[in-house]
Amino acid sequence: MGLTSNKVLVLAVLFAVLLFVGTVWLWPRLARRTWRAVGGRVGLLLATQLALFACAGLAANQAFGFYASWADLFGQENSQGVVVDNSARGRTGGPLQVVGTQQMRLGDGGRPRIAGQIQKVDIVGRTTRIATPAFIYLPPEYFQPQYRTRTFPAAVVLTGYPGTAQALISKLHYPRTARELAGDGRMQPMILVMLRPTVAPPRDTECVDIPGGPQTETFFAKDLPDAVVAHYRVARKPGSWGIVGNSTGGYCALKLAMHHPEVYAAGAGLSPYYKAPIDPTTGDLFQGQQQLRNRADLRWSIKHLPAPDTSLLVTSSKVGESNYKATLRFIDEVRATNRTRISSIILDSGGHNFNTWRREIPATLQWMGARLGDH
Template sequence: MGLTSNKVLMLAVVVAVLLFVGTVWLWPRLARQNWRAVSGRVALLLATQLTLFASLGIAANQAFGFYASWADLFGRETDQGVVVDHSANGGAGGPLQVVSTAQVQGVGGSGPRMTGQVQKVDIVGRTTHIATPAYVYLPPEYFQPQYRTRTFPAAVVLTGYPGTAQALVDKLHYPRTAQELAKNGRMQPMILVMLRPTVAPPRDTECVDVPGGPQTETFFAKDLPDAVLAHYRVGRKPGSWGIVGDSTGGYCALKLAMHHPNVYAAGAGLSPYYKAPIDPTTGDLFRGDRNLRNHSDLWWYLKHQPAPDTSLLVSSSRIGEANYKDTLRFIDQVQATNRTRIASIILGSGGHNFNTWRREIPATLQWMSGRLSDR
């Protein structure tokens, strides 16, 4: 049974309940003051609390999509190696291969011409050799005869860390939201490329070209757009691509739009931070390279580099988000450049979670749509 399976959650809950009942039932028998009785009480309490915490952890994982499998949880994913080998063999299907397709859930109608389509894909970077799974949302218009020669704008959508790409589809509802907004005329039809920034799991690379390690920034700035352009009808001119993400993905989105405005005409960070952290999940990202460290610090970049010709969106909450004051300061610093454009979504309250981001995504997609060209 998989980590995200409802059966696993139900099993954990049932075991926790049984242990609780068993503890109440057996407690009188274990009331004696000998080592066996004391050990029994300790064992029952410990087992009950462990299963309770396991139940809560599994439920939280299902709600927020932190880990996709047991291997992902324990940092023992093995599927990436297979895809890297495929790249080394030349990739007969190109740098992007479709694994499966599914209808967009939660919208009326049937068939891709009515609902659009979500394709699960494998992407392999031709220059970085980074391999990662992703989901691609194609709007209904992509399949309609009258649009057969049309290209579409595209937005890369990133999760936080660790996150799962599937959560962008199932929990944050990006495809459903994009389909509904376009249907109601509130945004133009767009292709969404949804993945997590953790392209070298379990390491959190913070979208940095790590010296001697994963070249993550190059993957998102060059390899990913090239792979998508080779497979789908996406606009090729500057201004056709945007990028959006939450938390770690929000930091990556802002950084990539600022570093590569010729690729990403707009970048939206939902609950972002503005400087790459160094902690046990990242390891040593910069290997003593002060220039690389500085360029990954968005405060430093705005102060010391020419202002990029791009549009940025940031979000926060007055109550519930730790980045509120930093976000206000970032807005002021961007405004002072007189070239980079900045917009914001500031909620009255909202924590660092899916519910908050679901409240921000419709307005974010509308904003993104208004800044991208389909040519």
């Protein structure tokens, strides 16, 4: 029986109920002060509590889709995702300040020329005045003399909500994966700009320009690229920038690539959704303006607005992801445009969690690297 099976949940509940009934029935017999009686009472209470926690965990996993299988739960699901092409036809910048550096411990050592470097930066948007921290991964080639005049393609990498930018490094291993892929010749060297989509915390802005509120879409479409281009050897020419994210970050990545194809030549959504939610974490994002609400609905946009000249990648799982059917519909709707290019990674099994995204990231970075210009 699978982890997400209703039978597993029902059996766990029955087991917890039996333990509770057994505890009530046996408690008078264990009322003595002998060490065996005390040990029996402690064992029954502990077993009952563990059974209740197991029930709660299984119910939460079914509700939110954290893990799709027992192998997924215990980190044993490690088969890599494969990109399938679903296309119909087969220096004026904002302020950026480096506040710290982190050496990459890869290959033959930690020197930037060999392993690359991660820089922690603070960014303030010139037009939106949004301030946010970020991490910048610079590949080894950035520091090598033969590449001193070269500009590099760049990819913005977004977490989910609330998420932490550090998790992109320590949990999802974006820099390490990019370094290994480039070192093996499977991807061109690329700069990664890693941050949260939550640039106006604690509010979840869903990368929307909120009327009278944070202009987060403008920040990602203009201020962020301007700031990075002004500080690093990154090209601003069409085709130089991509964007990728998971969950909320995946929705943002797709939306920004669709709304701003002149900036982002490729957008990849790992386990994305396709419509901005309205809940206590977001507040009223659109202030009653239906036009803004429609524009933030990616499926509405692809059917009613001019198709953008960009490349999109979406991922899901047949078992474990709630967005599977919506993802298939989105693929069909994009294909019908004959202009926007669409690819996908569909796993047989994988929940909405880090382990699943780690399986998809190598293929995603290769896909993106192949679509960004080398200058």
